[in-house]
Amino acid sequence: MRLSRYFLPVLKETPAEAQIVSHQLMLRAGMVQQLAAGIYSWLPLGYAVLRKVEAIVHQEMQRAGAIPILMPTIQPADLWIESGRYNDYGKEMLRIRDRHDRSMLYGPTNEENVTDIFRRHVRSFKQLPLNLYHIQWKFRDEVRPRFGVMRGREFLMKDAYSFDLDAAGAEASYDAMFLAYLRTFRRMGLTAIPMQADTGPIGGNLSHEFQILARTGESEVHFDAAFEAIDFSADDLSVTELKALYAAADDKHDPAACPVPAERLRSGRGIEVGHIFYFGTKYSEPMGATVIGPDGATQPVHMGSYGIGVSRLVGALIEANHDDKGIIWPEAVAPFKVGIVDLRPDDALSHGLAEELHERLQRAGVDVLLDERDERAGAKFATMELIGLPWTVTVGPRGAKEGKVELKARASGETVELDPDALVQRLTA
Numbered sequence: 001m002r003l004s005r006y007f008l009p010v011l012k013e014t015p016a017e018a019q020i021v022s023h024q025l026m027l028r029a030g031m032v033q034q035l036a037a038g039i040y041s042w043l044p045l046g047y048a049v050l051r052k053v054e055a056i057v058h059q060e061m062q063r064a065g066a067i068p069i070l071m072p073t074i075q076p077a078d079l080w081i082e083s084g085r086y087n088d089y090g091k092e093m094l095r096i097r098d099r100h101d102r103s104m105l106y107g108p109t110n111e112e113n114v115t116d117i118f119r120r121h122v123r124s125f126k127q128l129p130l131n132l133y134h135i136q137w138k139f140r141d142e143v144r145p146r147f148g149v150m151r152g153r154e155f156l157m158k159d160a161y162s163f164d165l166d167a168a169g170a171e172a173s174y175d176a177m178f179l180a181y182l183r184t185f186r187r188m189g190l191t192a193i194p195m196q197a198d199t200g201p202i203g204g205n206l207s208h209e210f211q212i213l214a215r216t217g218e219s220e221v222h223f224d225a226a227f228e229a230i231d232f233s234a235d236d237l238s239v240t241e242l243k244a245l246y247a248a249a250d251d252k253h254d255p256a257a258c259p260v261p262a263e264r265l266r267s268g269r270g271i272e273v274g275h276i277f278y279f280g281t282k283y284s285e286p287m288g289a290t291v292i293g294p295d296g297a298t299q300p301v302h303m304g305s306y307g308i309g310v311s312r313l314v315g316a317l318i319e320a321n322h323d324d325k326g327i328i329w330p331e332a333v334a335p336f337k338v339g340i341v342d343l344r345p346d347d348a349l350s351h352g353l354a355e356e357l358h359e360r361l362q363r364a365g366v367d368v369l370l371d372e373r374d375e376r377a378g379a380k381f382a383t384m385e386l387i388g389l390p391w392t393v394t395v396g397p398r399g400a401k402e403g404k405v406e407l408k409a410r411a412s413g414e415t416v417e418l419d420p421d422a423l424v425q426r427l428t429a
């Protein structure tokens with residue numbers, strides 16, 4: 001991609017309305033733009049990151065056996081009246097009337113929707129377990145939308161729904177999602193601590209929130225220091241052990257009942273990037289989602305639901321990865337892997353080399369952004385640092401003469417001089 005042909009509306013000043021660093025950087029780097037309170041347009045750079053995050057979530061969901069579908073954003077109120085939940089969401093639910101004066105709503109979540117799909121098609125326990133998921137926009141008319149995409153009104157969620165014959169089966173499904181979540185966040189370079197949580201309007205009595213520690217987190221969290229010793233990238237993480245360790249957000253934390261001795265209790269702030277629930281037959285019973293069991297008896301299925309804040313993650317990733325110059329994308333979610341700074345577009349040799357590298361990297365399937373604009377070098381470097389691509393290649397007349405370019409890592413600031421072949425090899429390895 002050529003920066004001269006791209007759409008990257010970076011801002012020089014930090015917008016006054018942005019209170020936290022991720023929101024400031026997302027606006028400055030031209031990733032998103034607010035359309036109304038808590039409602040954002042995703043501009044090319046932001047959308048590229050959102051798609052990378054989505055791709056990882058899709059892969060890990062499917063690796064864990066969940067099957068992708070796509071349910072609508074608009075739902076009929078009738079379904080929610082059937083489940084008994086139409087009033088639970090109160091003012092957070094955006095209620096709409098269609099031209100026939102039927103009550104509709106913009107979905108804040110899809111438990112009813114997916115239960116309706118299930119009940120129409122599944123009859124036997126032999127078709128279980130089943131886990132259906134989608135990545136779809138939600139709307140919640142939050143009292144205080146803030147911090148940009150972190151607490152939006154319209155936001156992108158991955159929501160998965162499991163169906164099992166009984167509570168034991170449902171717990172196995174829950175644990176599979178629990179592990180998939182740890183893997184998903186790990187792949188993005190994030191450590192999310194699973195914490196006991198309140199279930200709110202989703203319901204049920206078993207639930208974990210996945211919280212990333214960050215100074216700007218919305219909730220106060222408390223956890224056993226033993227979490228600090230856990231290698232979350234290990235292949236043999238035990239859900240049982242993790243569930244047994246104490247961790248809770250403020251609303252669930254009772255200092256008087258806390259089993260962890262004071263010297264082992266850590267407190268901080270967290271960003272909730274995921275939340276999983278087991279709620280048994282809360283929806284299947286009123287909505288008649290039943291199967292015939294092995295004994296021939298008809299019974300309601302046991303369900304759970306599993307959410308990841310996909311759009312919130314983009315903000316959370318920046319909270320966890322930035323410095324005073326800008327964003328530092330982990331490679332797995334970077335909008336481009338490498339940026340090429342063409343220092344002197346007016347110098348035939350140097351410019352030719354920058355073009356050649358751009359072409360070769362693109363052909364090798366590397367996401368690359370070439371800055372061949374007629375701008376000062378300082379401005380070009382500042383833009384690269386702001387948008388946080390993992391690698392920057394600098395091509396200038398002096399190096400070009402010797403057939404050398406400079407490769408710089410955004411995270412460490414380390415640089416190395418390479419010839420073009422070695423560079424391409426390094427970036428495609």
Ligand code: P5A
Pocket residue numbers: 108109110111140142149150151152153155157158159160202272273274275276277305306307308309310311312
């Ligand atoms: C689980 C999936 C649910 O809605 N139903 C389907 C269950 N859970 S939840 O905790 O309410 O939301 C899941 C995740 O969505 C993110 N999230 C938000 N992101 C941005 N702005 C919001 N206003 C917002 N509300 C929720 C969170 O990451 C949450 O964990």
